[in-house]
Amino acid sequence: MNKKASRYCEHCGKAKKACICHFISRIDSDVPVIVLQHPSEVNQPIGTARILSLSLPHCALFVGEDFSDHAELNTKLATENIDFALLYPSDDAVPISRWQATANDKDHADIDIPTHIDTPAHIGTHNDTDTKNARGIILLDGTWRKAFKMYQLSRNLHSLPAVKLDDISEGNYRIRKSPIEGGLSTVEAGYYALSAMTHDGERYQPLLTAFDGMIEFQISQMPPGVYERHYGKKDE
Ligand SMILES: [Zn+2]
Numbered sequence: 001m002n003k004k005a006s007r008y009c010e011h012c013g014k015a016k017k018a019c020i021c022h023f024i025s026r027i028d029s030d031v032p033v034i035v036l037q038h039p040s041e042v043n044q045p046i047g048t049a050r051i052l053s054l055s056l057p058h059c060a061l062f063v064g065e066d067f068s069d070h071a072e073l074n075t076k077l078a079t080e081n082i083d084f085a086l087l088y089p090s091d092d093a094v095p096i097s098r099w100q101a102t103a104n105d106k107d108h109a110d111i112d113i114p115t116h117i118d119t120p121a122h123i124g125t126h127n128d129t130d131t132k133n134a135r136g137i138i139l140l141d142g143t144w145r146k147a148f149k150m151y152q153l154s155r156n157l158h159s160l161p162a163v164k165l166d167d168i169s170e171g172n173y174r175i176r177k178s179p180i181e182g183g184l185s186t187v188e189a190g191y192y193a194l195s196a197m198t199h200d201g202e203r204y205q206p207l208l209t210a211f212d213g214m215i216e217f218q219i220s221q222m223p224p225g226v227y228e229r230h231y232g233k234k235d236e
Helices: 049-055 071-077 096-104 144-153 186-198 201-220 226-231
Strands: 033-037 059-063 083-087 135-141 162-164
Touching: 033 049, 033 071, 033 186, 049 059, 049 135, 049 186, 049 201, 059 071, 083 096, 096 135, 096 162, 096 186, 135 144, 135 186, 186 201
Parallel strands: 033 059, 033 135, 083 135, 083 162
Antiparallel strands: none
8 A cells, every 4th residue: 555655646646757746836825715526536647626726725625526415515615704606607607707796896796696795804915805805716626527417416516606717718728628618627717717806817827837737748748649549539
């Protein structure tokens, strides 16, 4: 067991030869992020959720499929001063910038989302807008089929506001395309969500830098033809 464990980096969980830790920069961010990871993603060499949890100080990563009775998640969802939204393309999903605007401009909230936002005193020190830290984002880490199933099974997610990314260009996730969210990886989705929420894309740029580094490495390790054979077609 120890022999097996030693093949993997204790920080990023990747095989040591594919360790992504040197790509990671710690980002000064107060925005709470929760990544719900499908079990099938845990050992994906190209999984990107770890980039989020390694880079962001307030990022929790939980593994599962049905999170209805997940105690830690439910505790976070019950946190009084933080309202979470779920990044999920349901029919009633609103663009994330619109959802965020209701936190920053309560008087002009014009969409049907609860706006009882209190500014927590214990977070938020470096931001200009004192209400924006009261919002957190939940990301589903899985193929679109798995994310769909996670959402269907996890009843506690159904009462959350669903948000979608504002119009963005297609991501550069060359390894594994997904038909949801413009074909973005989880870390890219997180980057765009956080950028939209804070209007500070520059702050979160290290997420994409780490992502690019990881992808370049993975592609460089593939024998000729493997990339096309395994990743040139749509996932599932
Ligand atoms: Zn590592």
